[in-house]
Amino acid sequence: ATGPADTWVPAARARAVALADGRRASAEARRLRRRRIELGAGVAVALALLALSRRRWRGKSVSAALGRRPELFPEVARAIAELRHDVLKHRAGVLGAVADPQVERAQVLRAMIEPRPTSQVVAALYEKLAQAGRGAGVTLKTVERDPTFGPLVADLARAEQLLARPGAAGDGELLAIDGRLRGEHADRLAALLERGPRTRLDAAVLSSWIAGVEAATRRAGLPWTAPGLSLADLRLDFPVAEPALGAIFANLLRNAEAAVAQQSDARVVVRLDRERDVTGRPLVSLFVGDSAPAAPTLEAIETRESGRGLAIVRDAVREWRGHLVVRPEAGAVTKLIGACFPS
Secondary structure, X not given: OOOOOOOHHHHHHHHHHHHHHHHHHHHHHHHHHHHHHHHHHHHHHHHHXXXXXXXHHOOEOHHHHHHHOHHHHHHHHHHHHHHHHHHHHOOHHHHHHHHOOOOOHHHHHHHHHOOOOHHHXXXXXXXXXXXXXXXOOOOEOOHHHOOOHHHHHHHHHHHHHHHHOOOOOOHHHHHHHHHHHHHHHHHHHHHHHHOOOOEEEEXXXXXXXXXXHHHHHHHOOOOOOOOEEEEOOOEEEEOOOHHHHHHHHHHHHHHHHHHXXXXXXXXXXXXXXXXXXXXXXXXXXXXXXXXXOOOOOHHHHHOOOOOOHHHHHHHHHHHOOOEXXXXXXXXOOOEXXXXXXXX
């Protein structure tokens, strides 16, 4: 109980209540700050995991990327050619020697890891493809997730691990890997090459391409000789993207038209052929012939500066796994200049 002189008690009680409320408010503020910090950290971790997940799981396989961006095919073909020659033939090709008691295991290991492990070589080739894909606007999967390159890198890395072990442990698994390199891995690489673009040429397509070159030639005020068509088949499929094949044809035709520009009895012919190389491999050929007496040599074309006429043809044909041909002819047409591609 308070007496008349205890007037300070209500003020003290009010102050005590205010202090208690302040402590509770301060504790609540600290709790909210901790919760915000914990929530922010959780969001940051979630975003980091999401970014890692997207990086790991996004992207397309090389096969799917070829379907979306056919212009990637030359890069893919170069990578596969290098892989077949350097890795599968000359380096990993020695794996089968582990079954030969006359061959030292250390020699096989050296072939697989020097100067650089074969698995790393394949991964580096894939990274070049990924860079080319980014340049073309498509993101590739990480190498371990690609259905063609991933299993190949995994088998090569496993072979390197087994060879580094002492003794003959793992020889059975090494021979199994050797079988897969010669079998399913080689088949997958061949299937990728089959995914390359195809452009079908027939009389209608060639006529439209000829009309485009003619229009540009006449706008430039240059003479024009209407070319004839000689087709070995009603339609032929070329393993080249349409824009690239169109550029090859246009430059061949412009070159022929320029060659006969001063002739009164000029002749120009466009010719499609099927043929075989010396190994029996089927080829498809696109030629433009003319009646000009002068004929360039392959050596002369090789020395030309890139970016003009037949130099454009040379570079584009090489890019798409073909080869340039200069062929003399007897008759009104004196030569054919063109390109052959594997069918």
